[in-house]
Amino acid sequence: MEFKNNEAIYLQIAAYVSDNILLGKWPPEDKVPSVRELAVELQVNPNTVMRTYEYLQNQEVIYNKRGIGFFVTPDGVGKVKKHRRERFLQQDLPEFFRNIFLLDIPLEELQQRYEHFKTENFTTK
Amino acid sequence: MIHINNLSFGYRKKHLLFQNLNLSLFKGHIYGLLGKNGAGKSTLLKNMVGLAYPLEGTCTINGKNASKRSPEVLENLFFLPEEIYVPPLTSAKYVARTACFYPNFNEQEFYSYLAEFEVPRDAVLDKMSFGQQKKMMIAFALATNTELLVMDEPTNGLDIPSKVQFRKIIARALTEDRCVVISTHQVRDLESLIDTLVVVHNREIVVNEELDSIAEKLLFTTLPSAEGHDVLYAEESVRGLNAILPNTEGVYSKVDMELFFNAIINGNPSVVQLLHSNPLQNAF
Numbered sequence: 001m002e003f004k005n006n007e008a009i010y011l012q013i014a015a016y017v018s019d020n021i022l023l024g025k026w027p028p029e030d031k032v033p034s035v036r037e038l039a040v041e042l043q044v045n046p047n048t049v050m051r052t053y054e055y056l057q058n059q060e061v062i063y064n065k066r067g068i069g070f071f072v073t074p075d076g077v078g079k080v081k082k083h084r085r086e087r088f089l090q091q092d093l094p095e096f097f098r099n100i101f102l103l104d105i106p107l108e109e110l111q112q113r114y115e116h117f118k119t120e121n122f123t124t125k
Numbered sequence: 126m127i128h129i130n131n132l133s134f135g136y137r138k139k140h141l142l143f144q145n146l147n148l149s150l151f152k153g154h155i156y157g158l159l160g161k162n163g164a165g166k167s168t169l170l171k172n173m174v175g176l177a178y179p180l181e182g183t184c185t186i187n188g189k190n191a192s193k194r195s196p197e198v199l200e201n202l203f204f205l206p207e208e209i210y211v212p213p214l215t216s217a218k219y220v221a222r223t224a225c226f227y228p229n230f231n232e233q234e235f236y237s238y239l240a241e242f243e244v245p246r247d248a249v250l251d252k253m254s255f256g257q258q259k260k261m262m263i264a265f266a267l268a269t270n271t272e273l274l275v276m277d278e279p280t281n282g283l284d285i286p287s288k289v290q291f292r293k294i295i296a297r298a299l300t301e302d303r304c305v306v307i308s309t310h311q312v313r314d315l316e317s318l319i320d321t322l323v324v325v326h327n328r329e330i331v332v333n334e335e336l337d338s339i340a341e342k343l344l345f346t347t348l349p350s351a352e353g354h355d356v357l358y359a360e361e362s363v364r365g366l367n368a369i370l371p372n373t374e375g376v377y378s379k380v381d382m383e384l385f386f387n388a389i390i391n392g393n394p395s396v397v398q399l400l401h402s403n404p405l406q407n408a409f
Contacts, residue, residue, distance in 0.1 A: 006347075008340055008377035009317055036297060043292035044317040045155055046299055051337065 001042045009044060013052040016042075018061065018080040021072055028072045032062055059083055126152050126273060126304040127173055131182035134165075134172055138180065142168055144328045145182070152272065153301045157319030158308040159386050164325045166308040167207065170275050173306070174204040186273060200227055202273040203266045207281060211250035211258050219250060219265070229270035238264035241290050256282045263291065267298045274298075275306045280314040288314050312382040322382065324389055331389055331397055336380045342399055344372040345381045357395045358388035371399055 001016070003009050017038075020026045032038075035053060039046040053070055056062045061079045062070045073079065100110065127150040135141040142165040150156055160166045171177040172184050175191035175198070184191045189198045212219065216239065224230040239246055242260040250258060259282050266274060280288055295318055299305060309315055322339065324332040348354055348366045359368040367384055388396045 003317060003379065005345075005379055005381065008337075008379055010337075011377060012379075039296040039299075040293045042317075043289060043296055045320045046296060047154070047320045048317070 001044075010048050010051040010055065013038070013042060013044070013049060014055055017052065017056060018084070021061065021076050021080055026072055028074050028076050030072055031068070032070045032072060034069055126150050127184070127186055127306075129173070129182070129184045132172060132179045132184060133181040134168065134177065134179050136168075141180075141328060143172075143325075146328070146330055148323065148330050148333060150304055150306060150323075152304045153299070154321050155295065155299055155305045155307065155319050156321045156323050157312070157315060157382075158306060158323045158325065159310075159312065159382070160308075160325035161390055165328075166325055167277050169325060170204065170277055170306065170308060174202055174273075174275055175199070176204070201271050202275065203227070203269045203271045205262055205266045205274075205276040205279060207277040209258060209262050211253075211262070213249055213251045215249055216244075216246050216261060223265070224269070227269040227271060231268050231270055234270075235264055235268035238267055238294055241294060242287060256284055256287065259283065260287060260291075263294070267294060272302060273304050273306075277308050278310070279307060280309065280311050292318055312386070316380075316382055319382075322380075322385070324386065326390055332400065334400055339380050339385070339400065340372070340377050341375075342372055342402070343380075343385075343396065344370045344374075344376060345378040345384065346370065357399065358384070358391070358393045360384060360387065369396060 001012075003012050017026075017032065026032050033041065035046050035049045039049045042049070053062060053064075057064060057070075059079055060073055061076050061083075063073050064070055099105075127148070129146060129148040132143055132146040132148075133141055134143045134146075146169075158166050158169070168177060172179055173186075173191060175184075175194045178192045186198050186202060189195060191198060214222070216235075220230075220232060220235060224232070224235075236246060239261065242264060244253070244257050244260050244264070248257070250261060253261070259279070263276070263279055266276065280291060283291060292315070295305065307315060307319070312319075319336065321335045322332055323330060343357070346368055347362070347364050348356075348359075348368050351359060351366055351368065354368065355370055356366070357369045357371065359366040361367075367381065369381075369384060369388055372378075385396070
């Protein structure tokens with residue numbers, strides 16, 4: 001896995017795990033890869049993955065069954081979405097607002113483009 | 126695991142490489158040892174494993190003096206030097222002659238590492254290319270399952286796919302009971318593996334700190350200009366200034382090891398001072 005330069009690796013791994021949960025690859029109540037398995041797959045220090053799992057545990061995205069491993073919580077998807085949403089609203093949206101303000105892009109145009117984007121990408125055919 | 130106490134060392138008495146150096150390394154970590162050419166990285170590693178004797182002070186492994194080279198210490202450590210020597214034998218014969226010194230050697234693991242590195246198991250070692258020899262020795266080093274594994278520039282000579290395999294194998298091999306020390310100039314090869322940085326500079330250990338704790342105190346970022354920022358150290362790049370700032374907002378950035386290293390060796394005291402600002406972090 002290629003890591004970006006602007007964010008701690010353990011957070012980037014947390015985003016990767018969250019993506020897999022959102023995509024349904026790792027469904028609720030399923031076991032997620034062990035710390036070592038994920039460390040080998042991503043070629044990172046197992047301690048880093050441990051930190052990721054502790055972080056996701058605090059966010060109630062995964063939980064620890066002692067001696068067995070880590071599992072996705074029943075509401076894992078909801079939790080991921082909630083945290084993602086907060087992060088988007090706080091970090092990405094201000095940047096986006098700044099750009100549309102500087103470039104004089106009216107909200108109507110955005111609305112139009114957004115509808116177009118939805119039909120292009122997210123309609124089930 | 127390893128405790129170095131007031132170590133002084135020099136190949137000549139008048140020219141000390143280290144003076145009153147102290148360092149403690151623990152199990153369950155992968156330490157990355159950084160230092161300029163000639164700073165004494167390899168010499169420090171040799172002191173750790175009993176290949177060089179301190180002029181003053183001690184270096185102990187699990188409480189035993191490394192320079193005594195007692196069998197119980199040696200069977201529990203493996204040192205992989207930068208330049209390796211391999212005898213004109215096949216891997217199997219090498220194992221038959223050498224593995225007996227390491228009670229926890231696991232032959233099955235050895236062959237699975239060899240397979241992963243795509244090193245032919247029946248080739249004669251000294252007829253193989255340097256990279257193949259190195260991979261064979263890395264496979265052997267890991268299969269000895271010693272508590273202490275010290276590697277001097279292990280990724281030198283490895284091709285691109287082998288570096289990926291190397292990272293995977295190391296990630297698998299690190300357990301709670303193992304201490305891995307790797308000296309390197311190729312920080313990009315290993316930056317996602319190393320969890321603690323040790324920097325040797327001017328005869329001392331200037332940094333011995335977990336990356337997480339470095340990221341807690343320092344912010345690595347790219348700025349359009351230094352204006353209005355409390356820049357501790359910066360380098361020009363195409364995208365702007367690659368800068369180190371104090372981390373005041375609790376944002377976790379990825380530690381840019383090259384930038385960090387340059388900040389230290391260019392004699393930037395504020396970076397190091399800020400790192401040592403929390404007395405609790407230095408308690409050990």
